[in-house]
Amino acid sequence: MVPLRISFFNRSVYDLLPSNANLVRWGKKEDPSCPLCQDRQTTEHVLSSCKVALSQGRYTWRHNRVLQELASVISTAEGKIHLSVFTTEGGVENGKQGRSQ
């Protein structure tokens, strides 16, 4: 999975993901519009600028899914880390340390 994530990251940075705008540029499609809002669908638009996706909470859902994945990975890492979403500054919550040895 890590190589795929690195590939996705690189293609997003260099605007090489198959957004509708890129598919038009590459001669694979004729319409660059976003199926949700009809604006031009660039990589930036897909990842953070679509007003309809924002109004429907899609970015929040994606954000929360990333956090859930991170929490899953951290919680299974040798059983040494206790994840607490809401901790005080310094990682202390209710007298408990955020990490244990």
Ligand SMILES: [Zn+2]
């Ligand atoms: Zn859109």
